[in-house]
Amino acid sequence: MRVLVASIAAHGHTYPLLPFAIAARAAGHDVSYATAPSFHPLVERLGFRPVAAGGEIGEAFGKVWAESGRDPSARFSTPPDEVMAMAGRVFGEVLARRTAADLAPVLPELRPEVVVHEAGDLGAGLAAKVAGVRGLCHGFGRVAGGKMLARAGDHVAGLAAELGLDPAAVAGPGLGDPFLDICPRTLQDPAFLAAFTPDRAPRVPLRPVPFAEPAPLPAWVTEPGPPLVYLTLGTAFAEGGVLRTAIAGLGRLPARVLVAAGPRIDAAQVGDLPDSVRVEQWVPQAEVLPHAALVVHHGGSGTTLGALASGVPQLVLPQGADQFDNAEAVVTVGAGRRLLPGEATVEAVADVAAALLADPGPRASAAGTAREIAAMPSPAEVVAELLD
Incomplete structure (x- = not known):
């Protein structure tokens, strides 16, 4: 079967799809991958065979930020609801329009x-519908209380109408495709789960498989x-001041601390480090996590x-987008704690991290969720069910 996998060109949107794409190829399918260059x-x-489709997410957010009249440097102090509204326009209009246009001549070829199509790549899903190609929507995580996808839906309805599609037919999560x-x-999110009524395409559970590009795993x-604490602020919202605060707090613990600086922060510029802390630009996160x-x-x-x-267990320091909802979910299931902006001082990071290391409760709750995840169908099983 010829399969086109499509995602926004961002680590958090692409990495979750790669295990399914790899499983599809292993099952003998001809897999191409559409994303920005x-x-x-x-x-x-x-x-995979690359297909050029879509714009760069940073440029799209820059355009929306500029049109909002806000200073981009204020993104960490902007209320989360306003950021989510701008994200809705980025995913539902700016990126979706570009991707749909790019794929229109490619799909017949x-x-x-x-x-x-990844849940944030609405343009790819719309292009598939215009071309009469069967679609599957692949999530990238918790659906953030429905906020981002709902906000994106406010914009994508107009684009769908322009493309000759019935906006009502593409309403809701997944553009009406199996999710x-x-x-x-x-x-x-319970509201997201409740959207899957018998009259619409189903929600298909798929085990999340961590993906990381190969990189040396520090031997130590x-x-x-001492216990290993792993610190990362990701690839999109990482901010140097927050990272330095977290390092200073974790450096007070009787623990080894491994820091992944990621693409937004220069590891060489982090500053003086406690003896127990090591900073790497990039680490194979999927390999690190079982040791943490x-x-x-x-x-x-x-x-x-x-x-x-x-x-x-986790200590979450949310900065933007869906991070606040994910932090709340971790707390709700008892698998960790969170410190919101303004709460994450050096002392607070040290105290909460020390408490999490000493308390067996969050680890037990996290282990329970791990068992639930392990019982979900694997990418190979879902490929066999939906593609074969």
């Missing part, structure tokens, strides 16, 4: 029999010693689900 090197390294949901049911991670006693992070979907799948 910045992610083509990754796609090619993994052996590729002739895919199914398009697997491959990598979020365990107990963590997923696997050596005996605690994960301190921003609340991105990939890290949240990856830590839960490994049964590791």
Whole structure:
């Protein structure tokens, strides 16, 4: 079967789809991957045929921020609801319009029999419908209380009408296509779950499989010693001041601290480090998580689900987008704590992290969620069910 997988060119939107794409290829399907050019090197390294579709997410957010009249440097102090509204326009209008236009001439050429479009890549899903190609929507995490997808839906209805589609037919999560949901049911938003009534396409559980590009795993991670605390602020919202505060707090603990600076922060510029802290630009997160006693992070979907799948408690320091909802969900299931902006002082990070390391309750709750995740159908099983 010819399969086109499509996602926004961002780590948090692309990485969750790669296990399904890899499983589809392993099952013998001919898989192409549509995304913006910045992610083509990754796609090619993994052996997929790249298809140029969509704009760069940073440029799209820059456009919307500029048109809002706000200073982009104020994004960390902007109320989350306003950020979510702007994100809705980015995903439902700016990126969706570009992707739909890019794929319009490509789909008749590729002739895919199914398009697997990521939940944030609405343009790919609309293009598939215009071309009469079967669609599957692949989630990238918890649906953030329905906020971002609902806000995006406010914009995408107009685009759907322009493309000759019935806006009512593409309303709701997944544009009316079956939704491959990598979020365990107990963590997923109840309103999102309630949307899957008998008269609409189903929600299909799919086990989240952490993906990370190969990188050296520091040898000391696997050596005996004090507990390992892993700190990352992700790839999109990482901010140097928050990272330095977290490092200073975690450096007070009787623990080893591994920091992934990511693409937005220069690891060499982090500053003086406590002896117990090591900073790397990039680490293979999927390999690190099973060794961690605690994960301190921003609340991105990939890290949240990856830590839960490994049964590791979390301290979440949300900065924007869906991170606040993910942090709330972690607290609700008892798998960790959160510190909101303004609360995350050096002392607070040290105190809460120490409490999480000492309290067996969050680890037990995280282990329970890990068992739920392990029981979800694997990518290979879902590929066999939906593509074969």
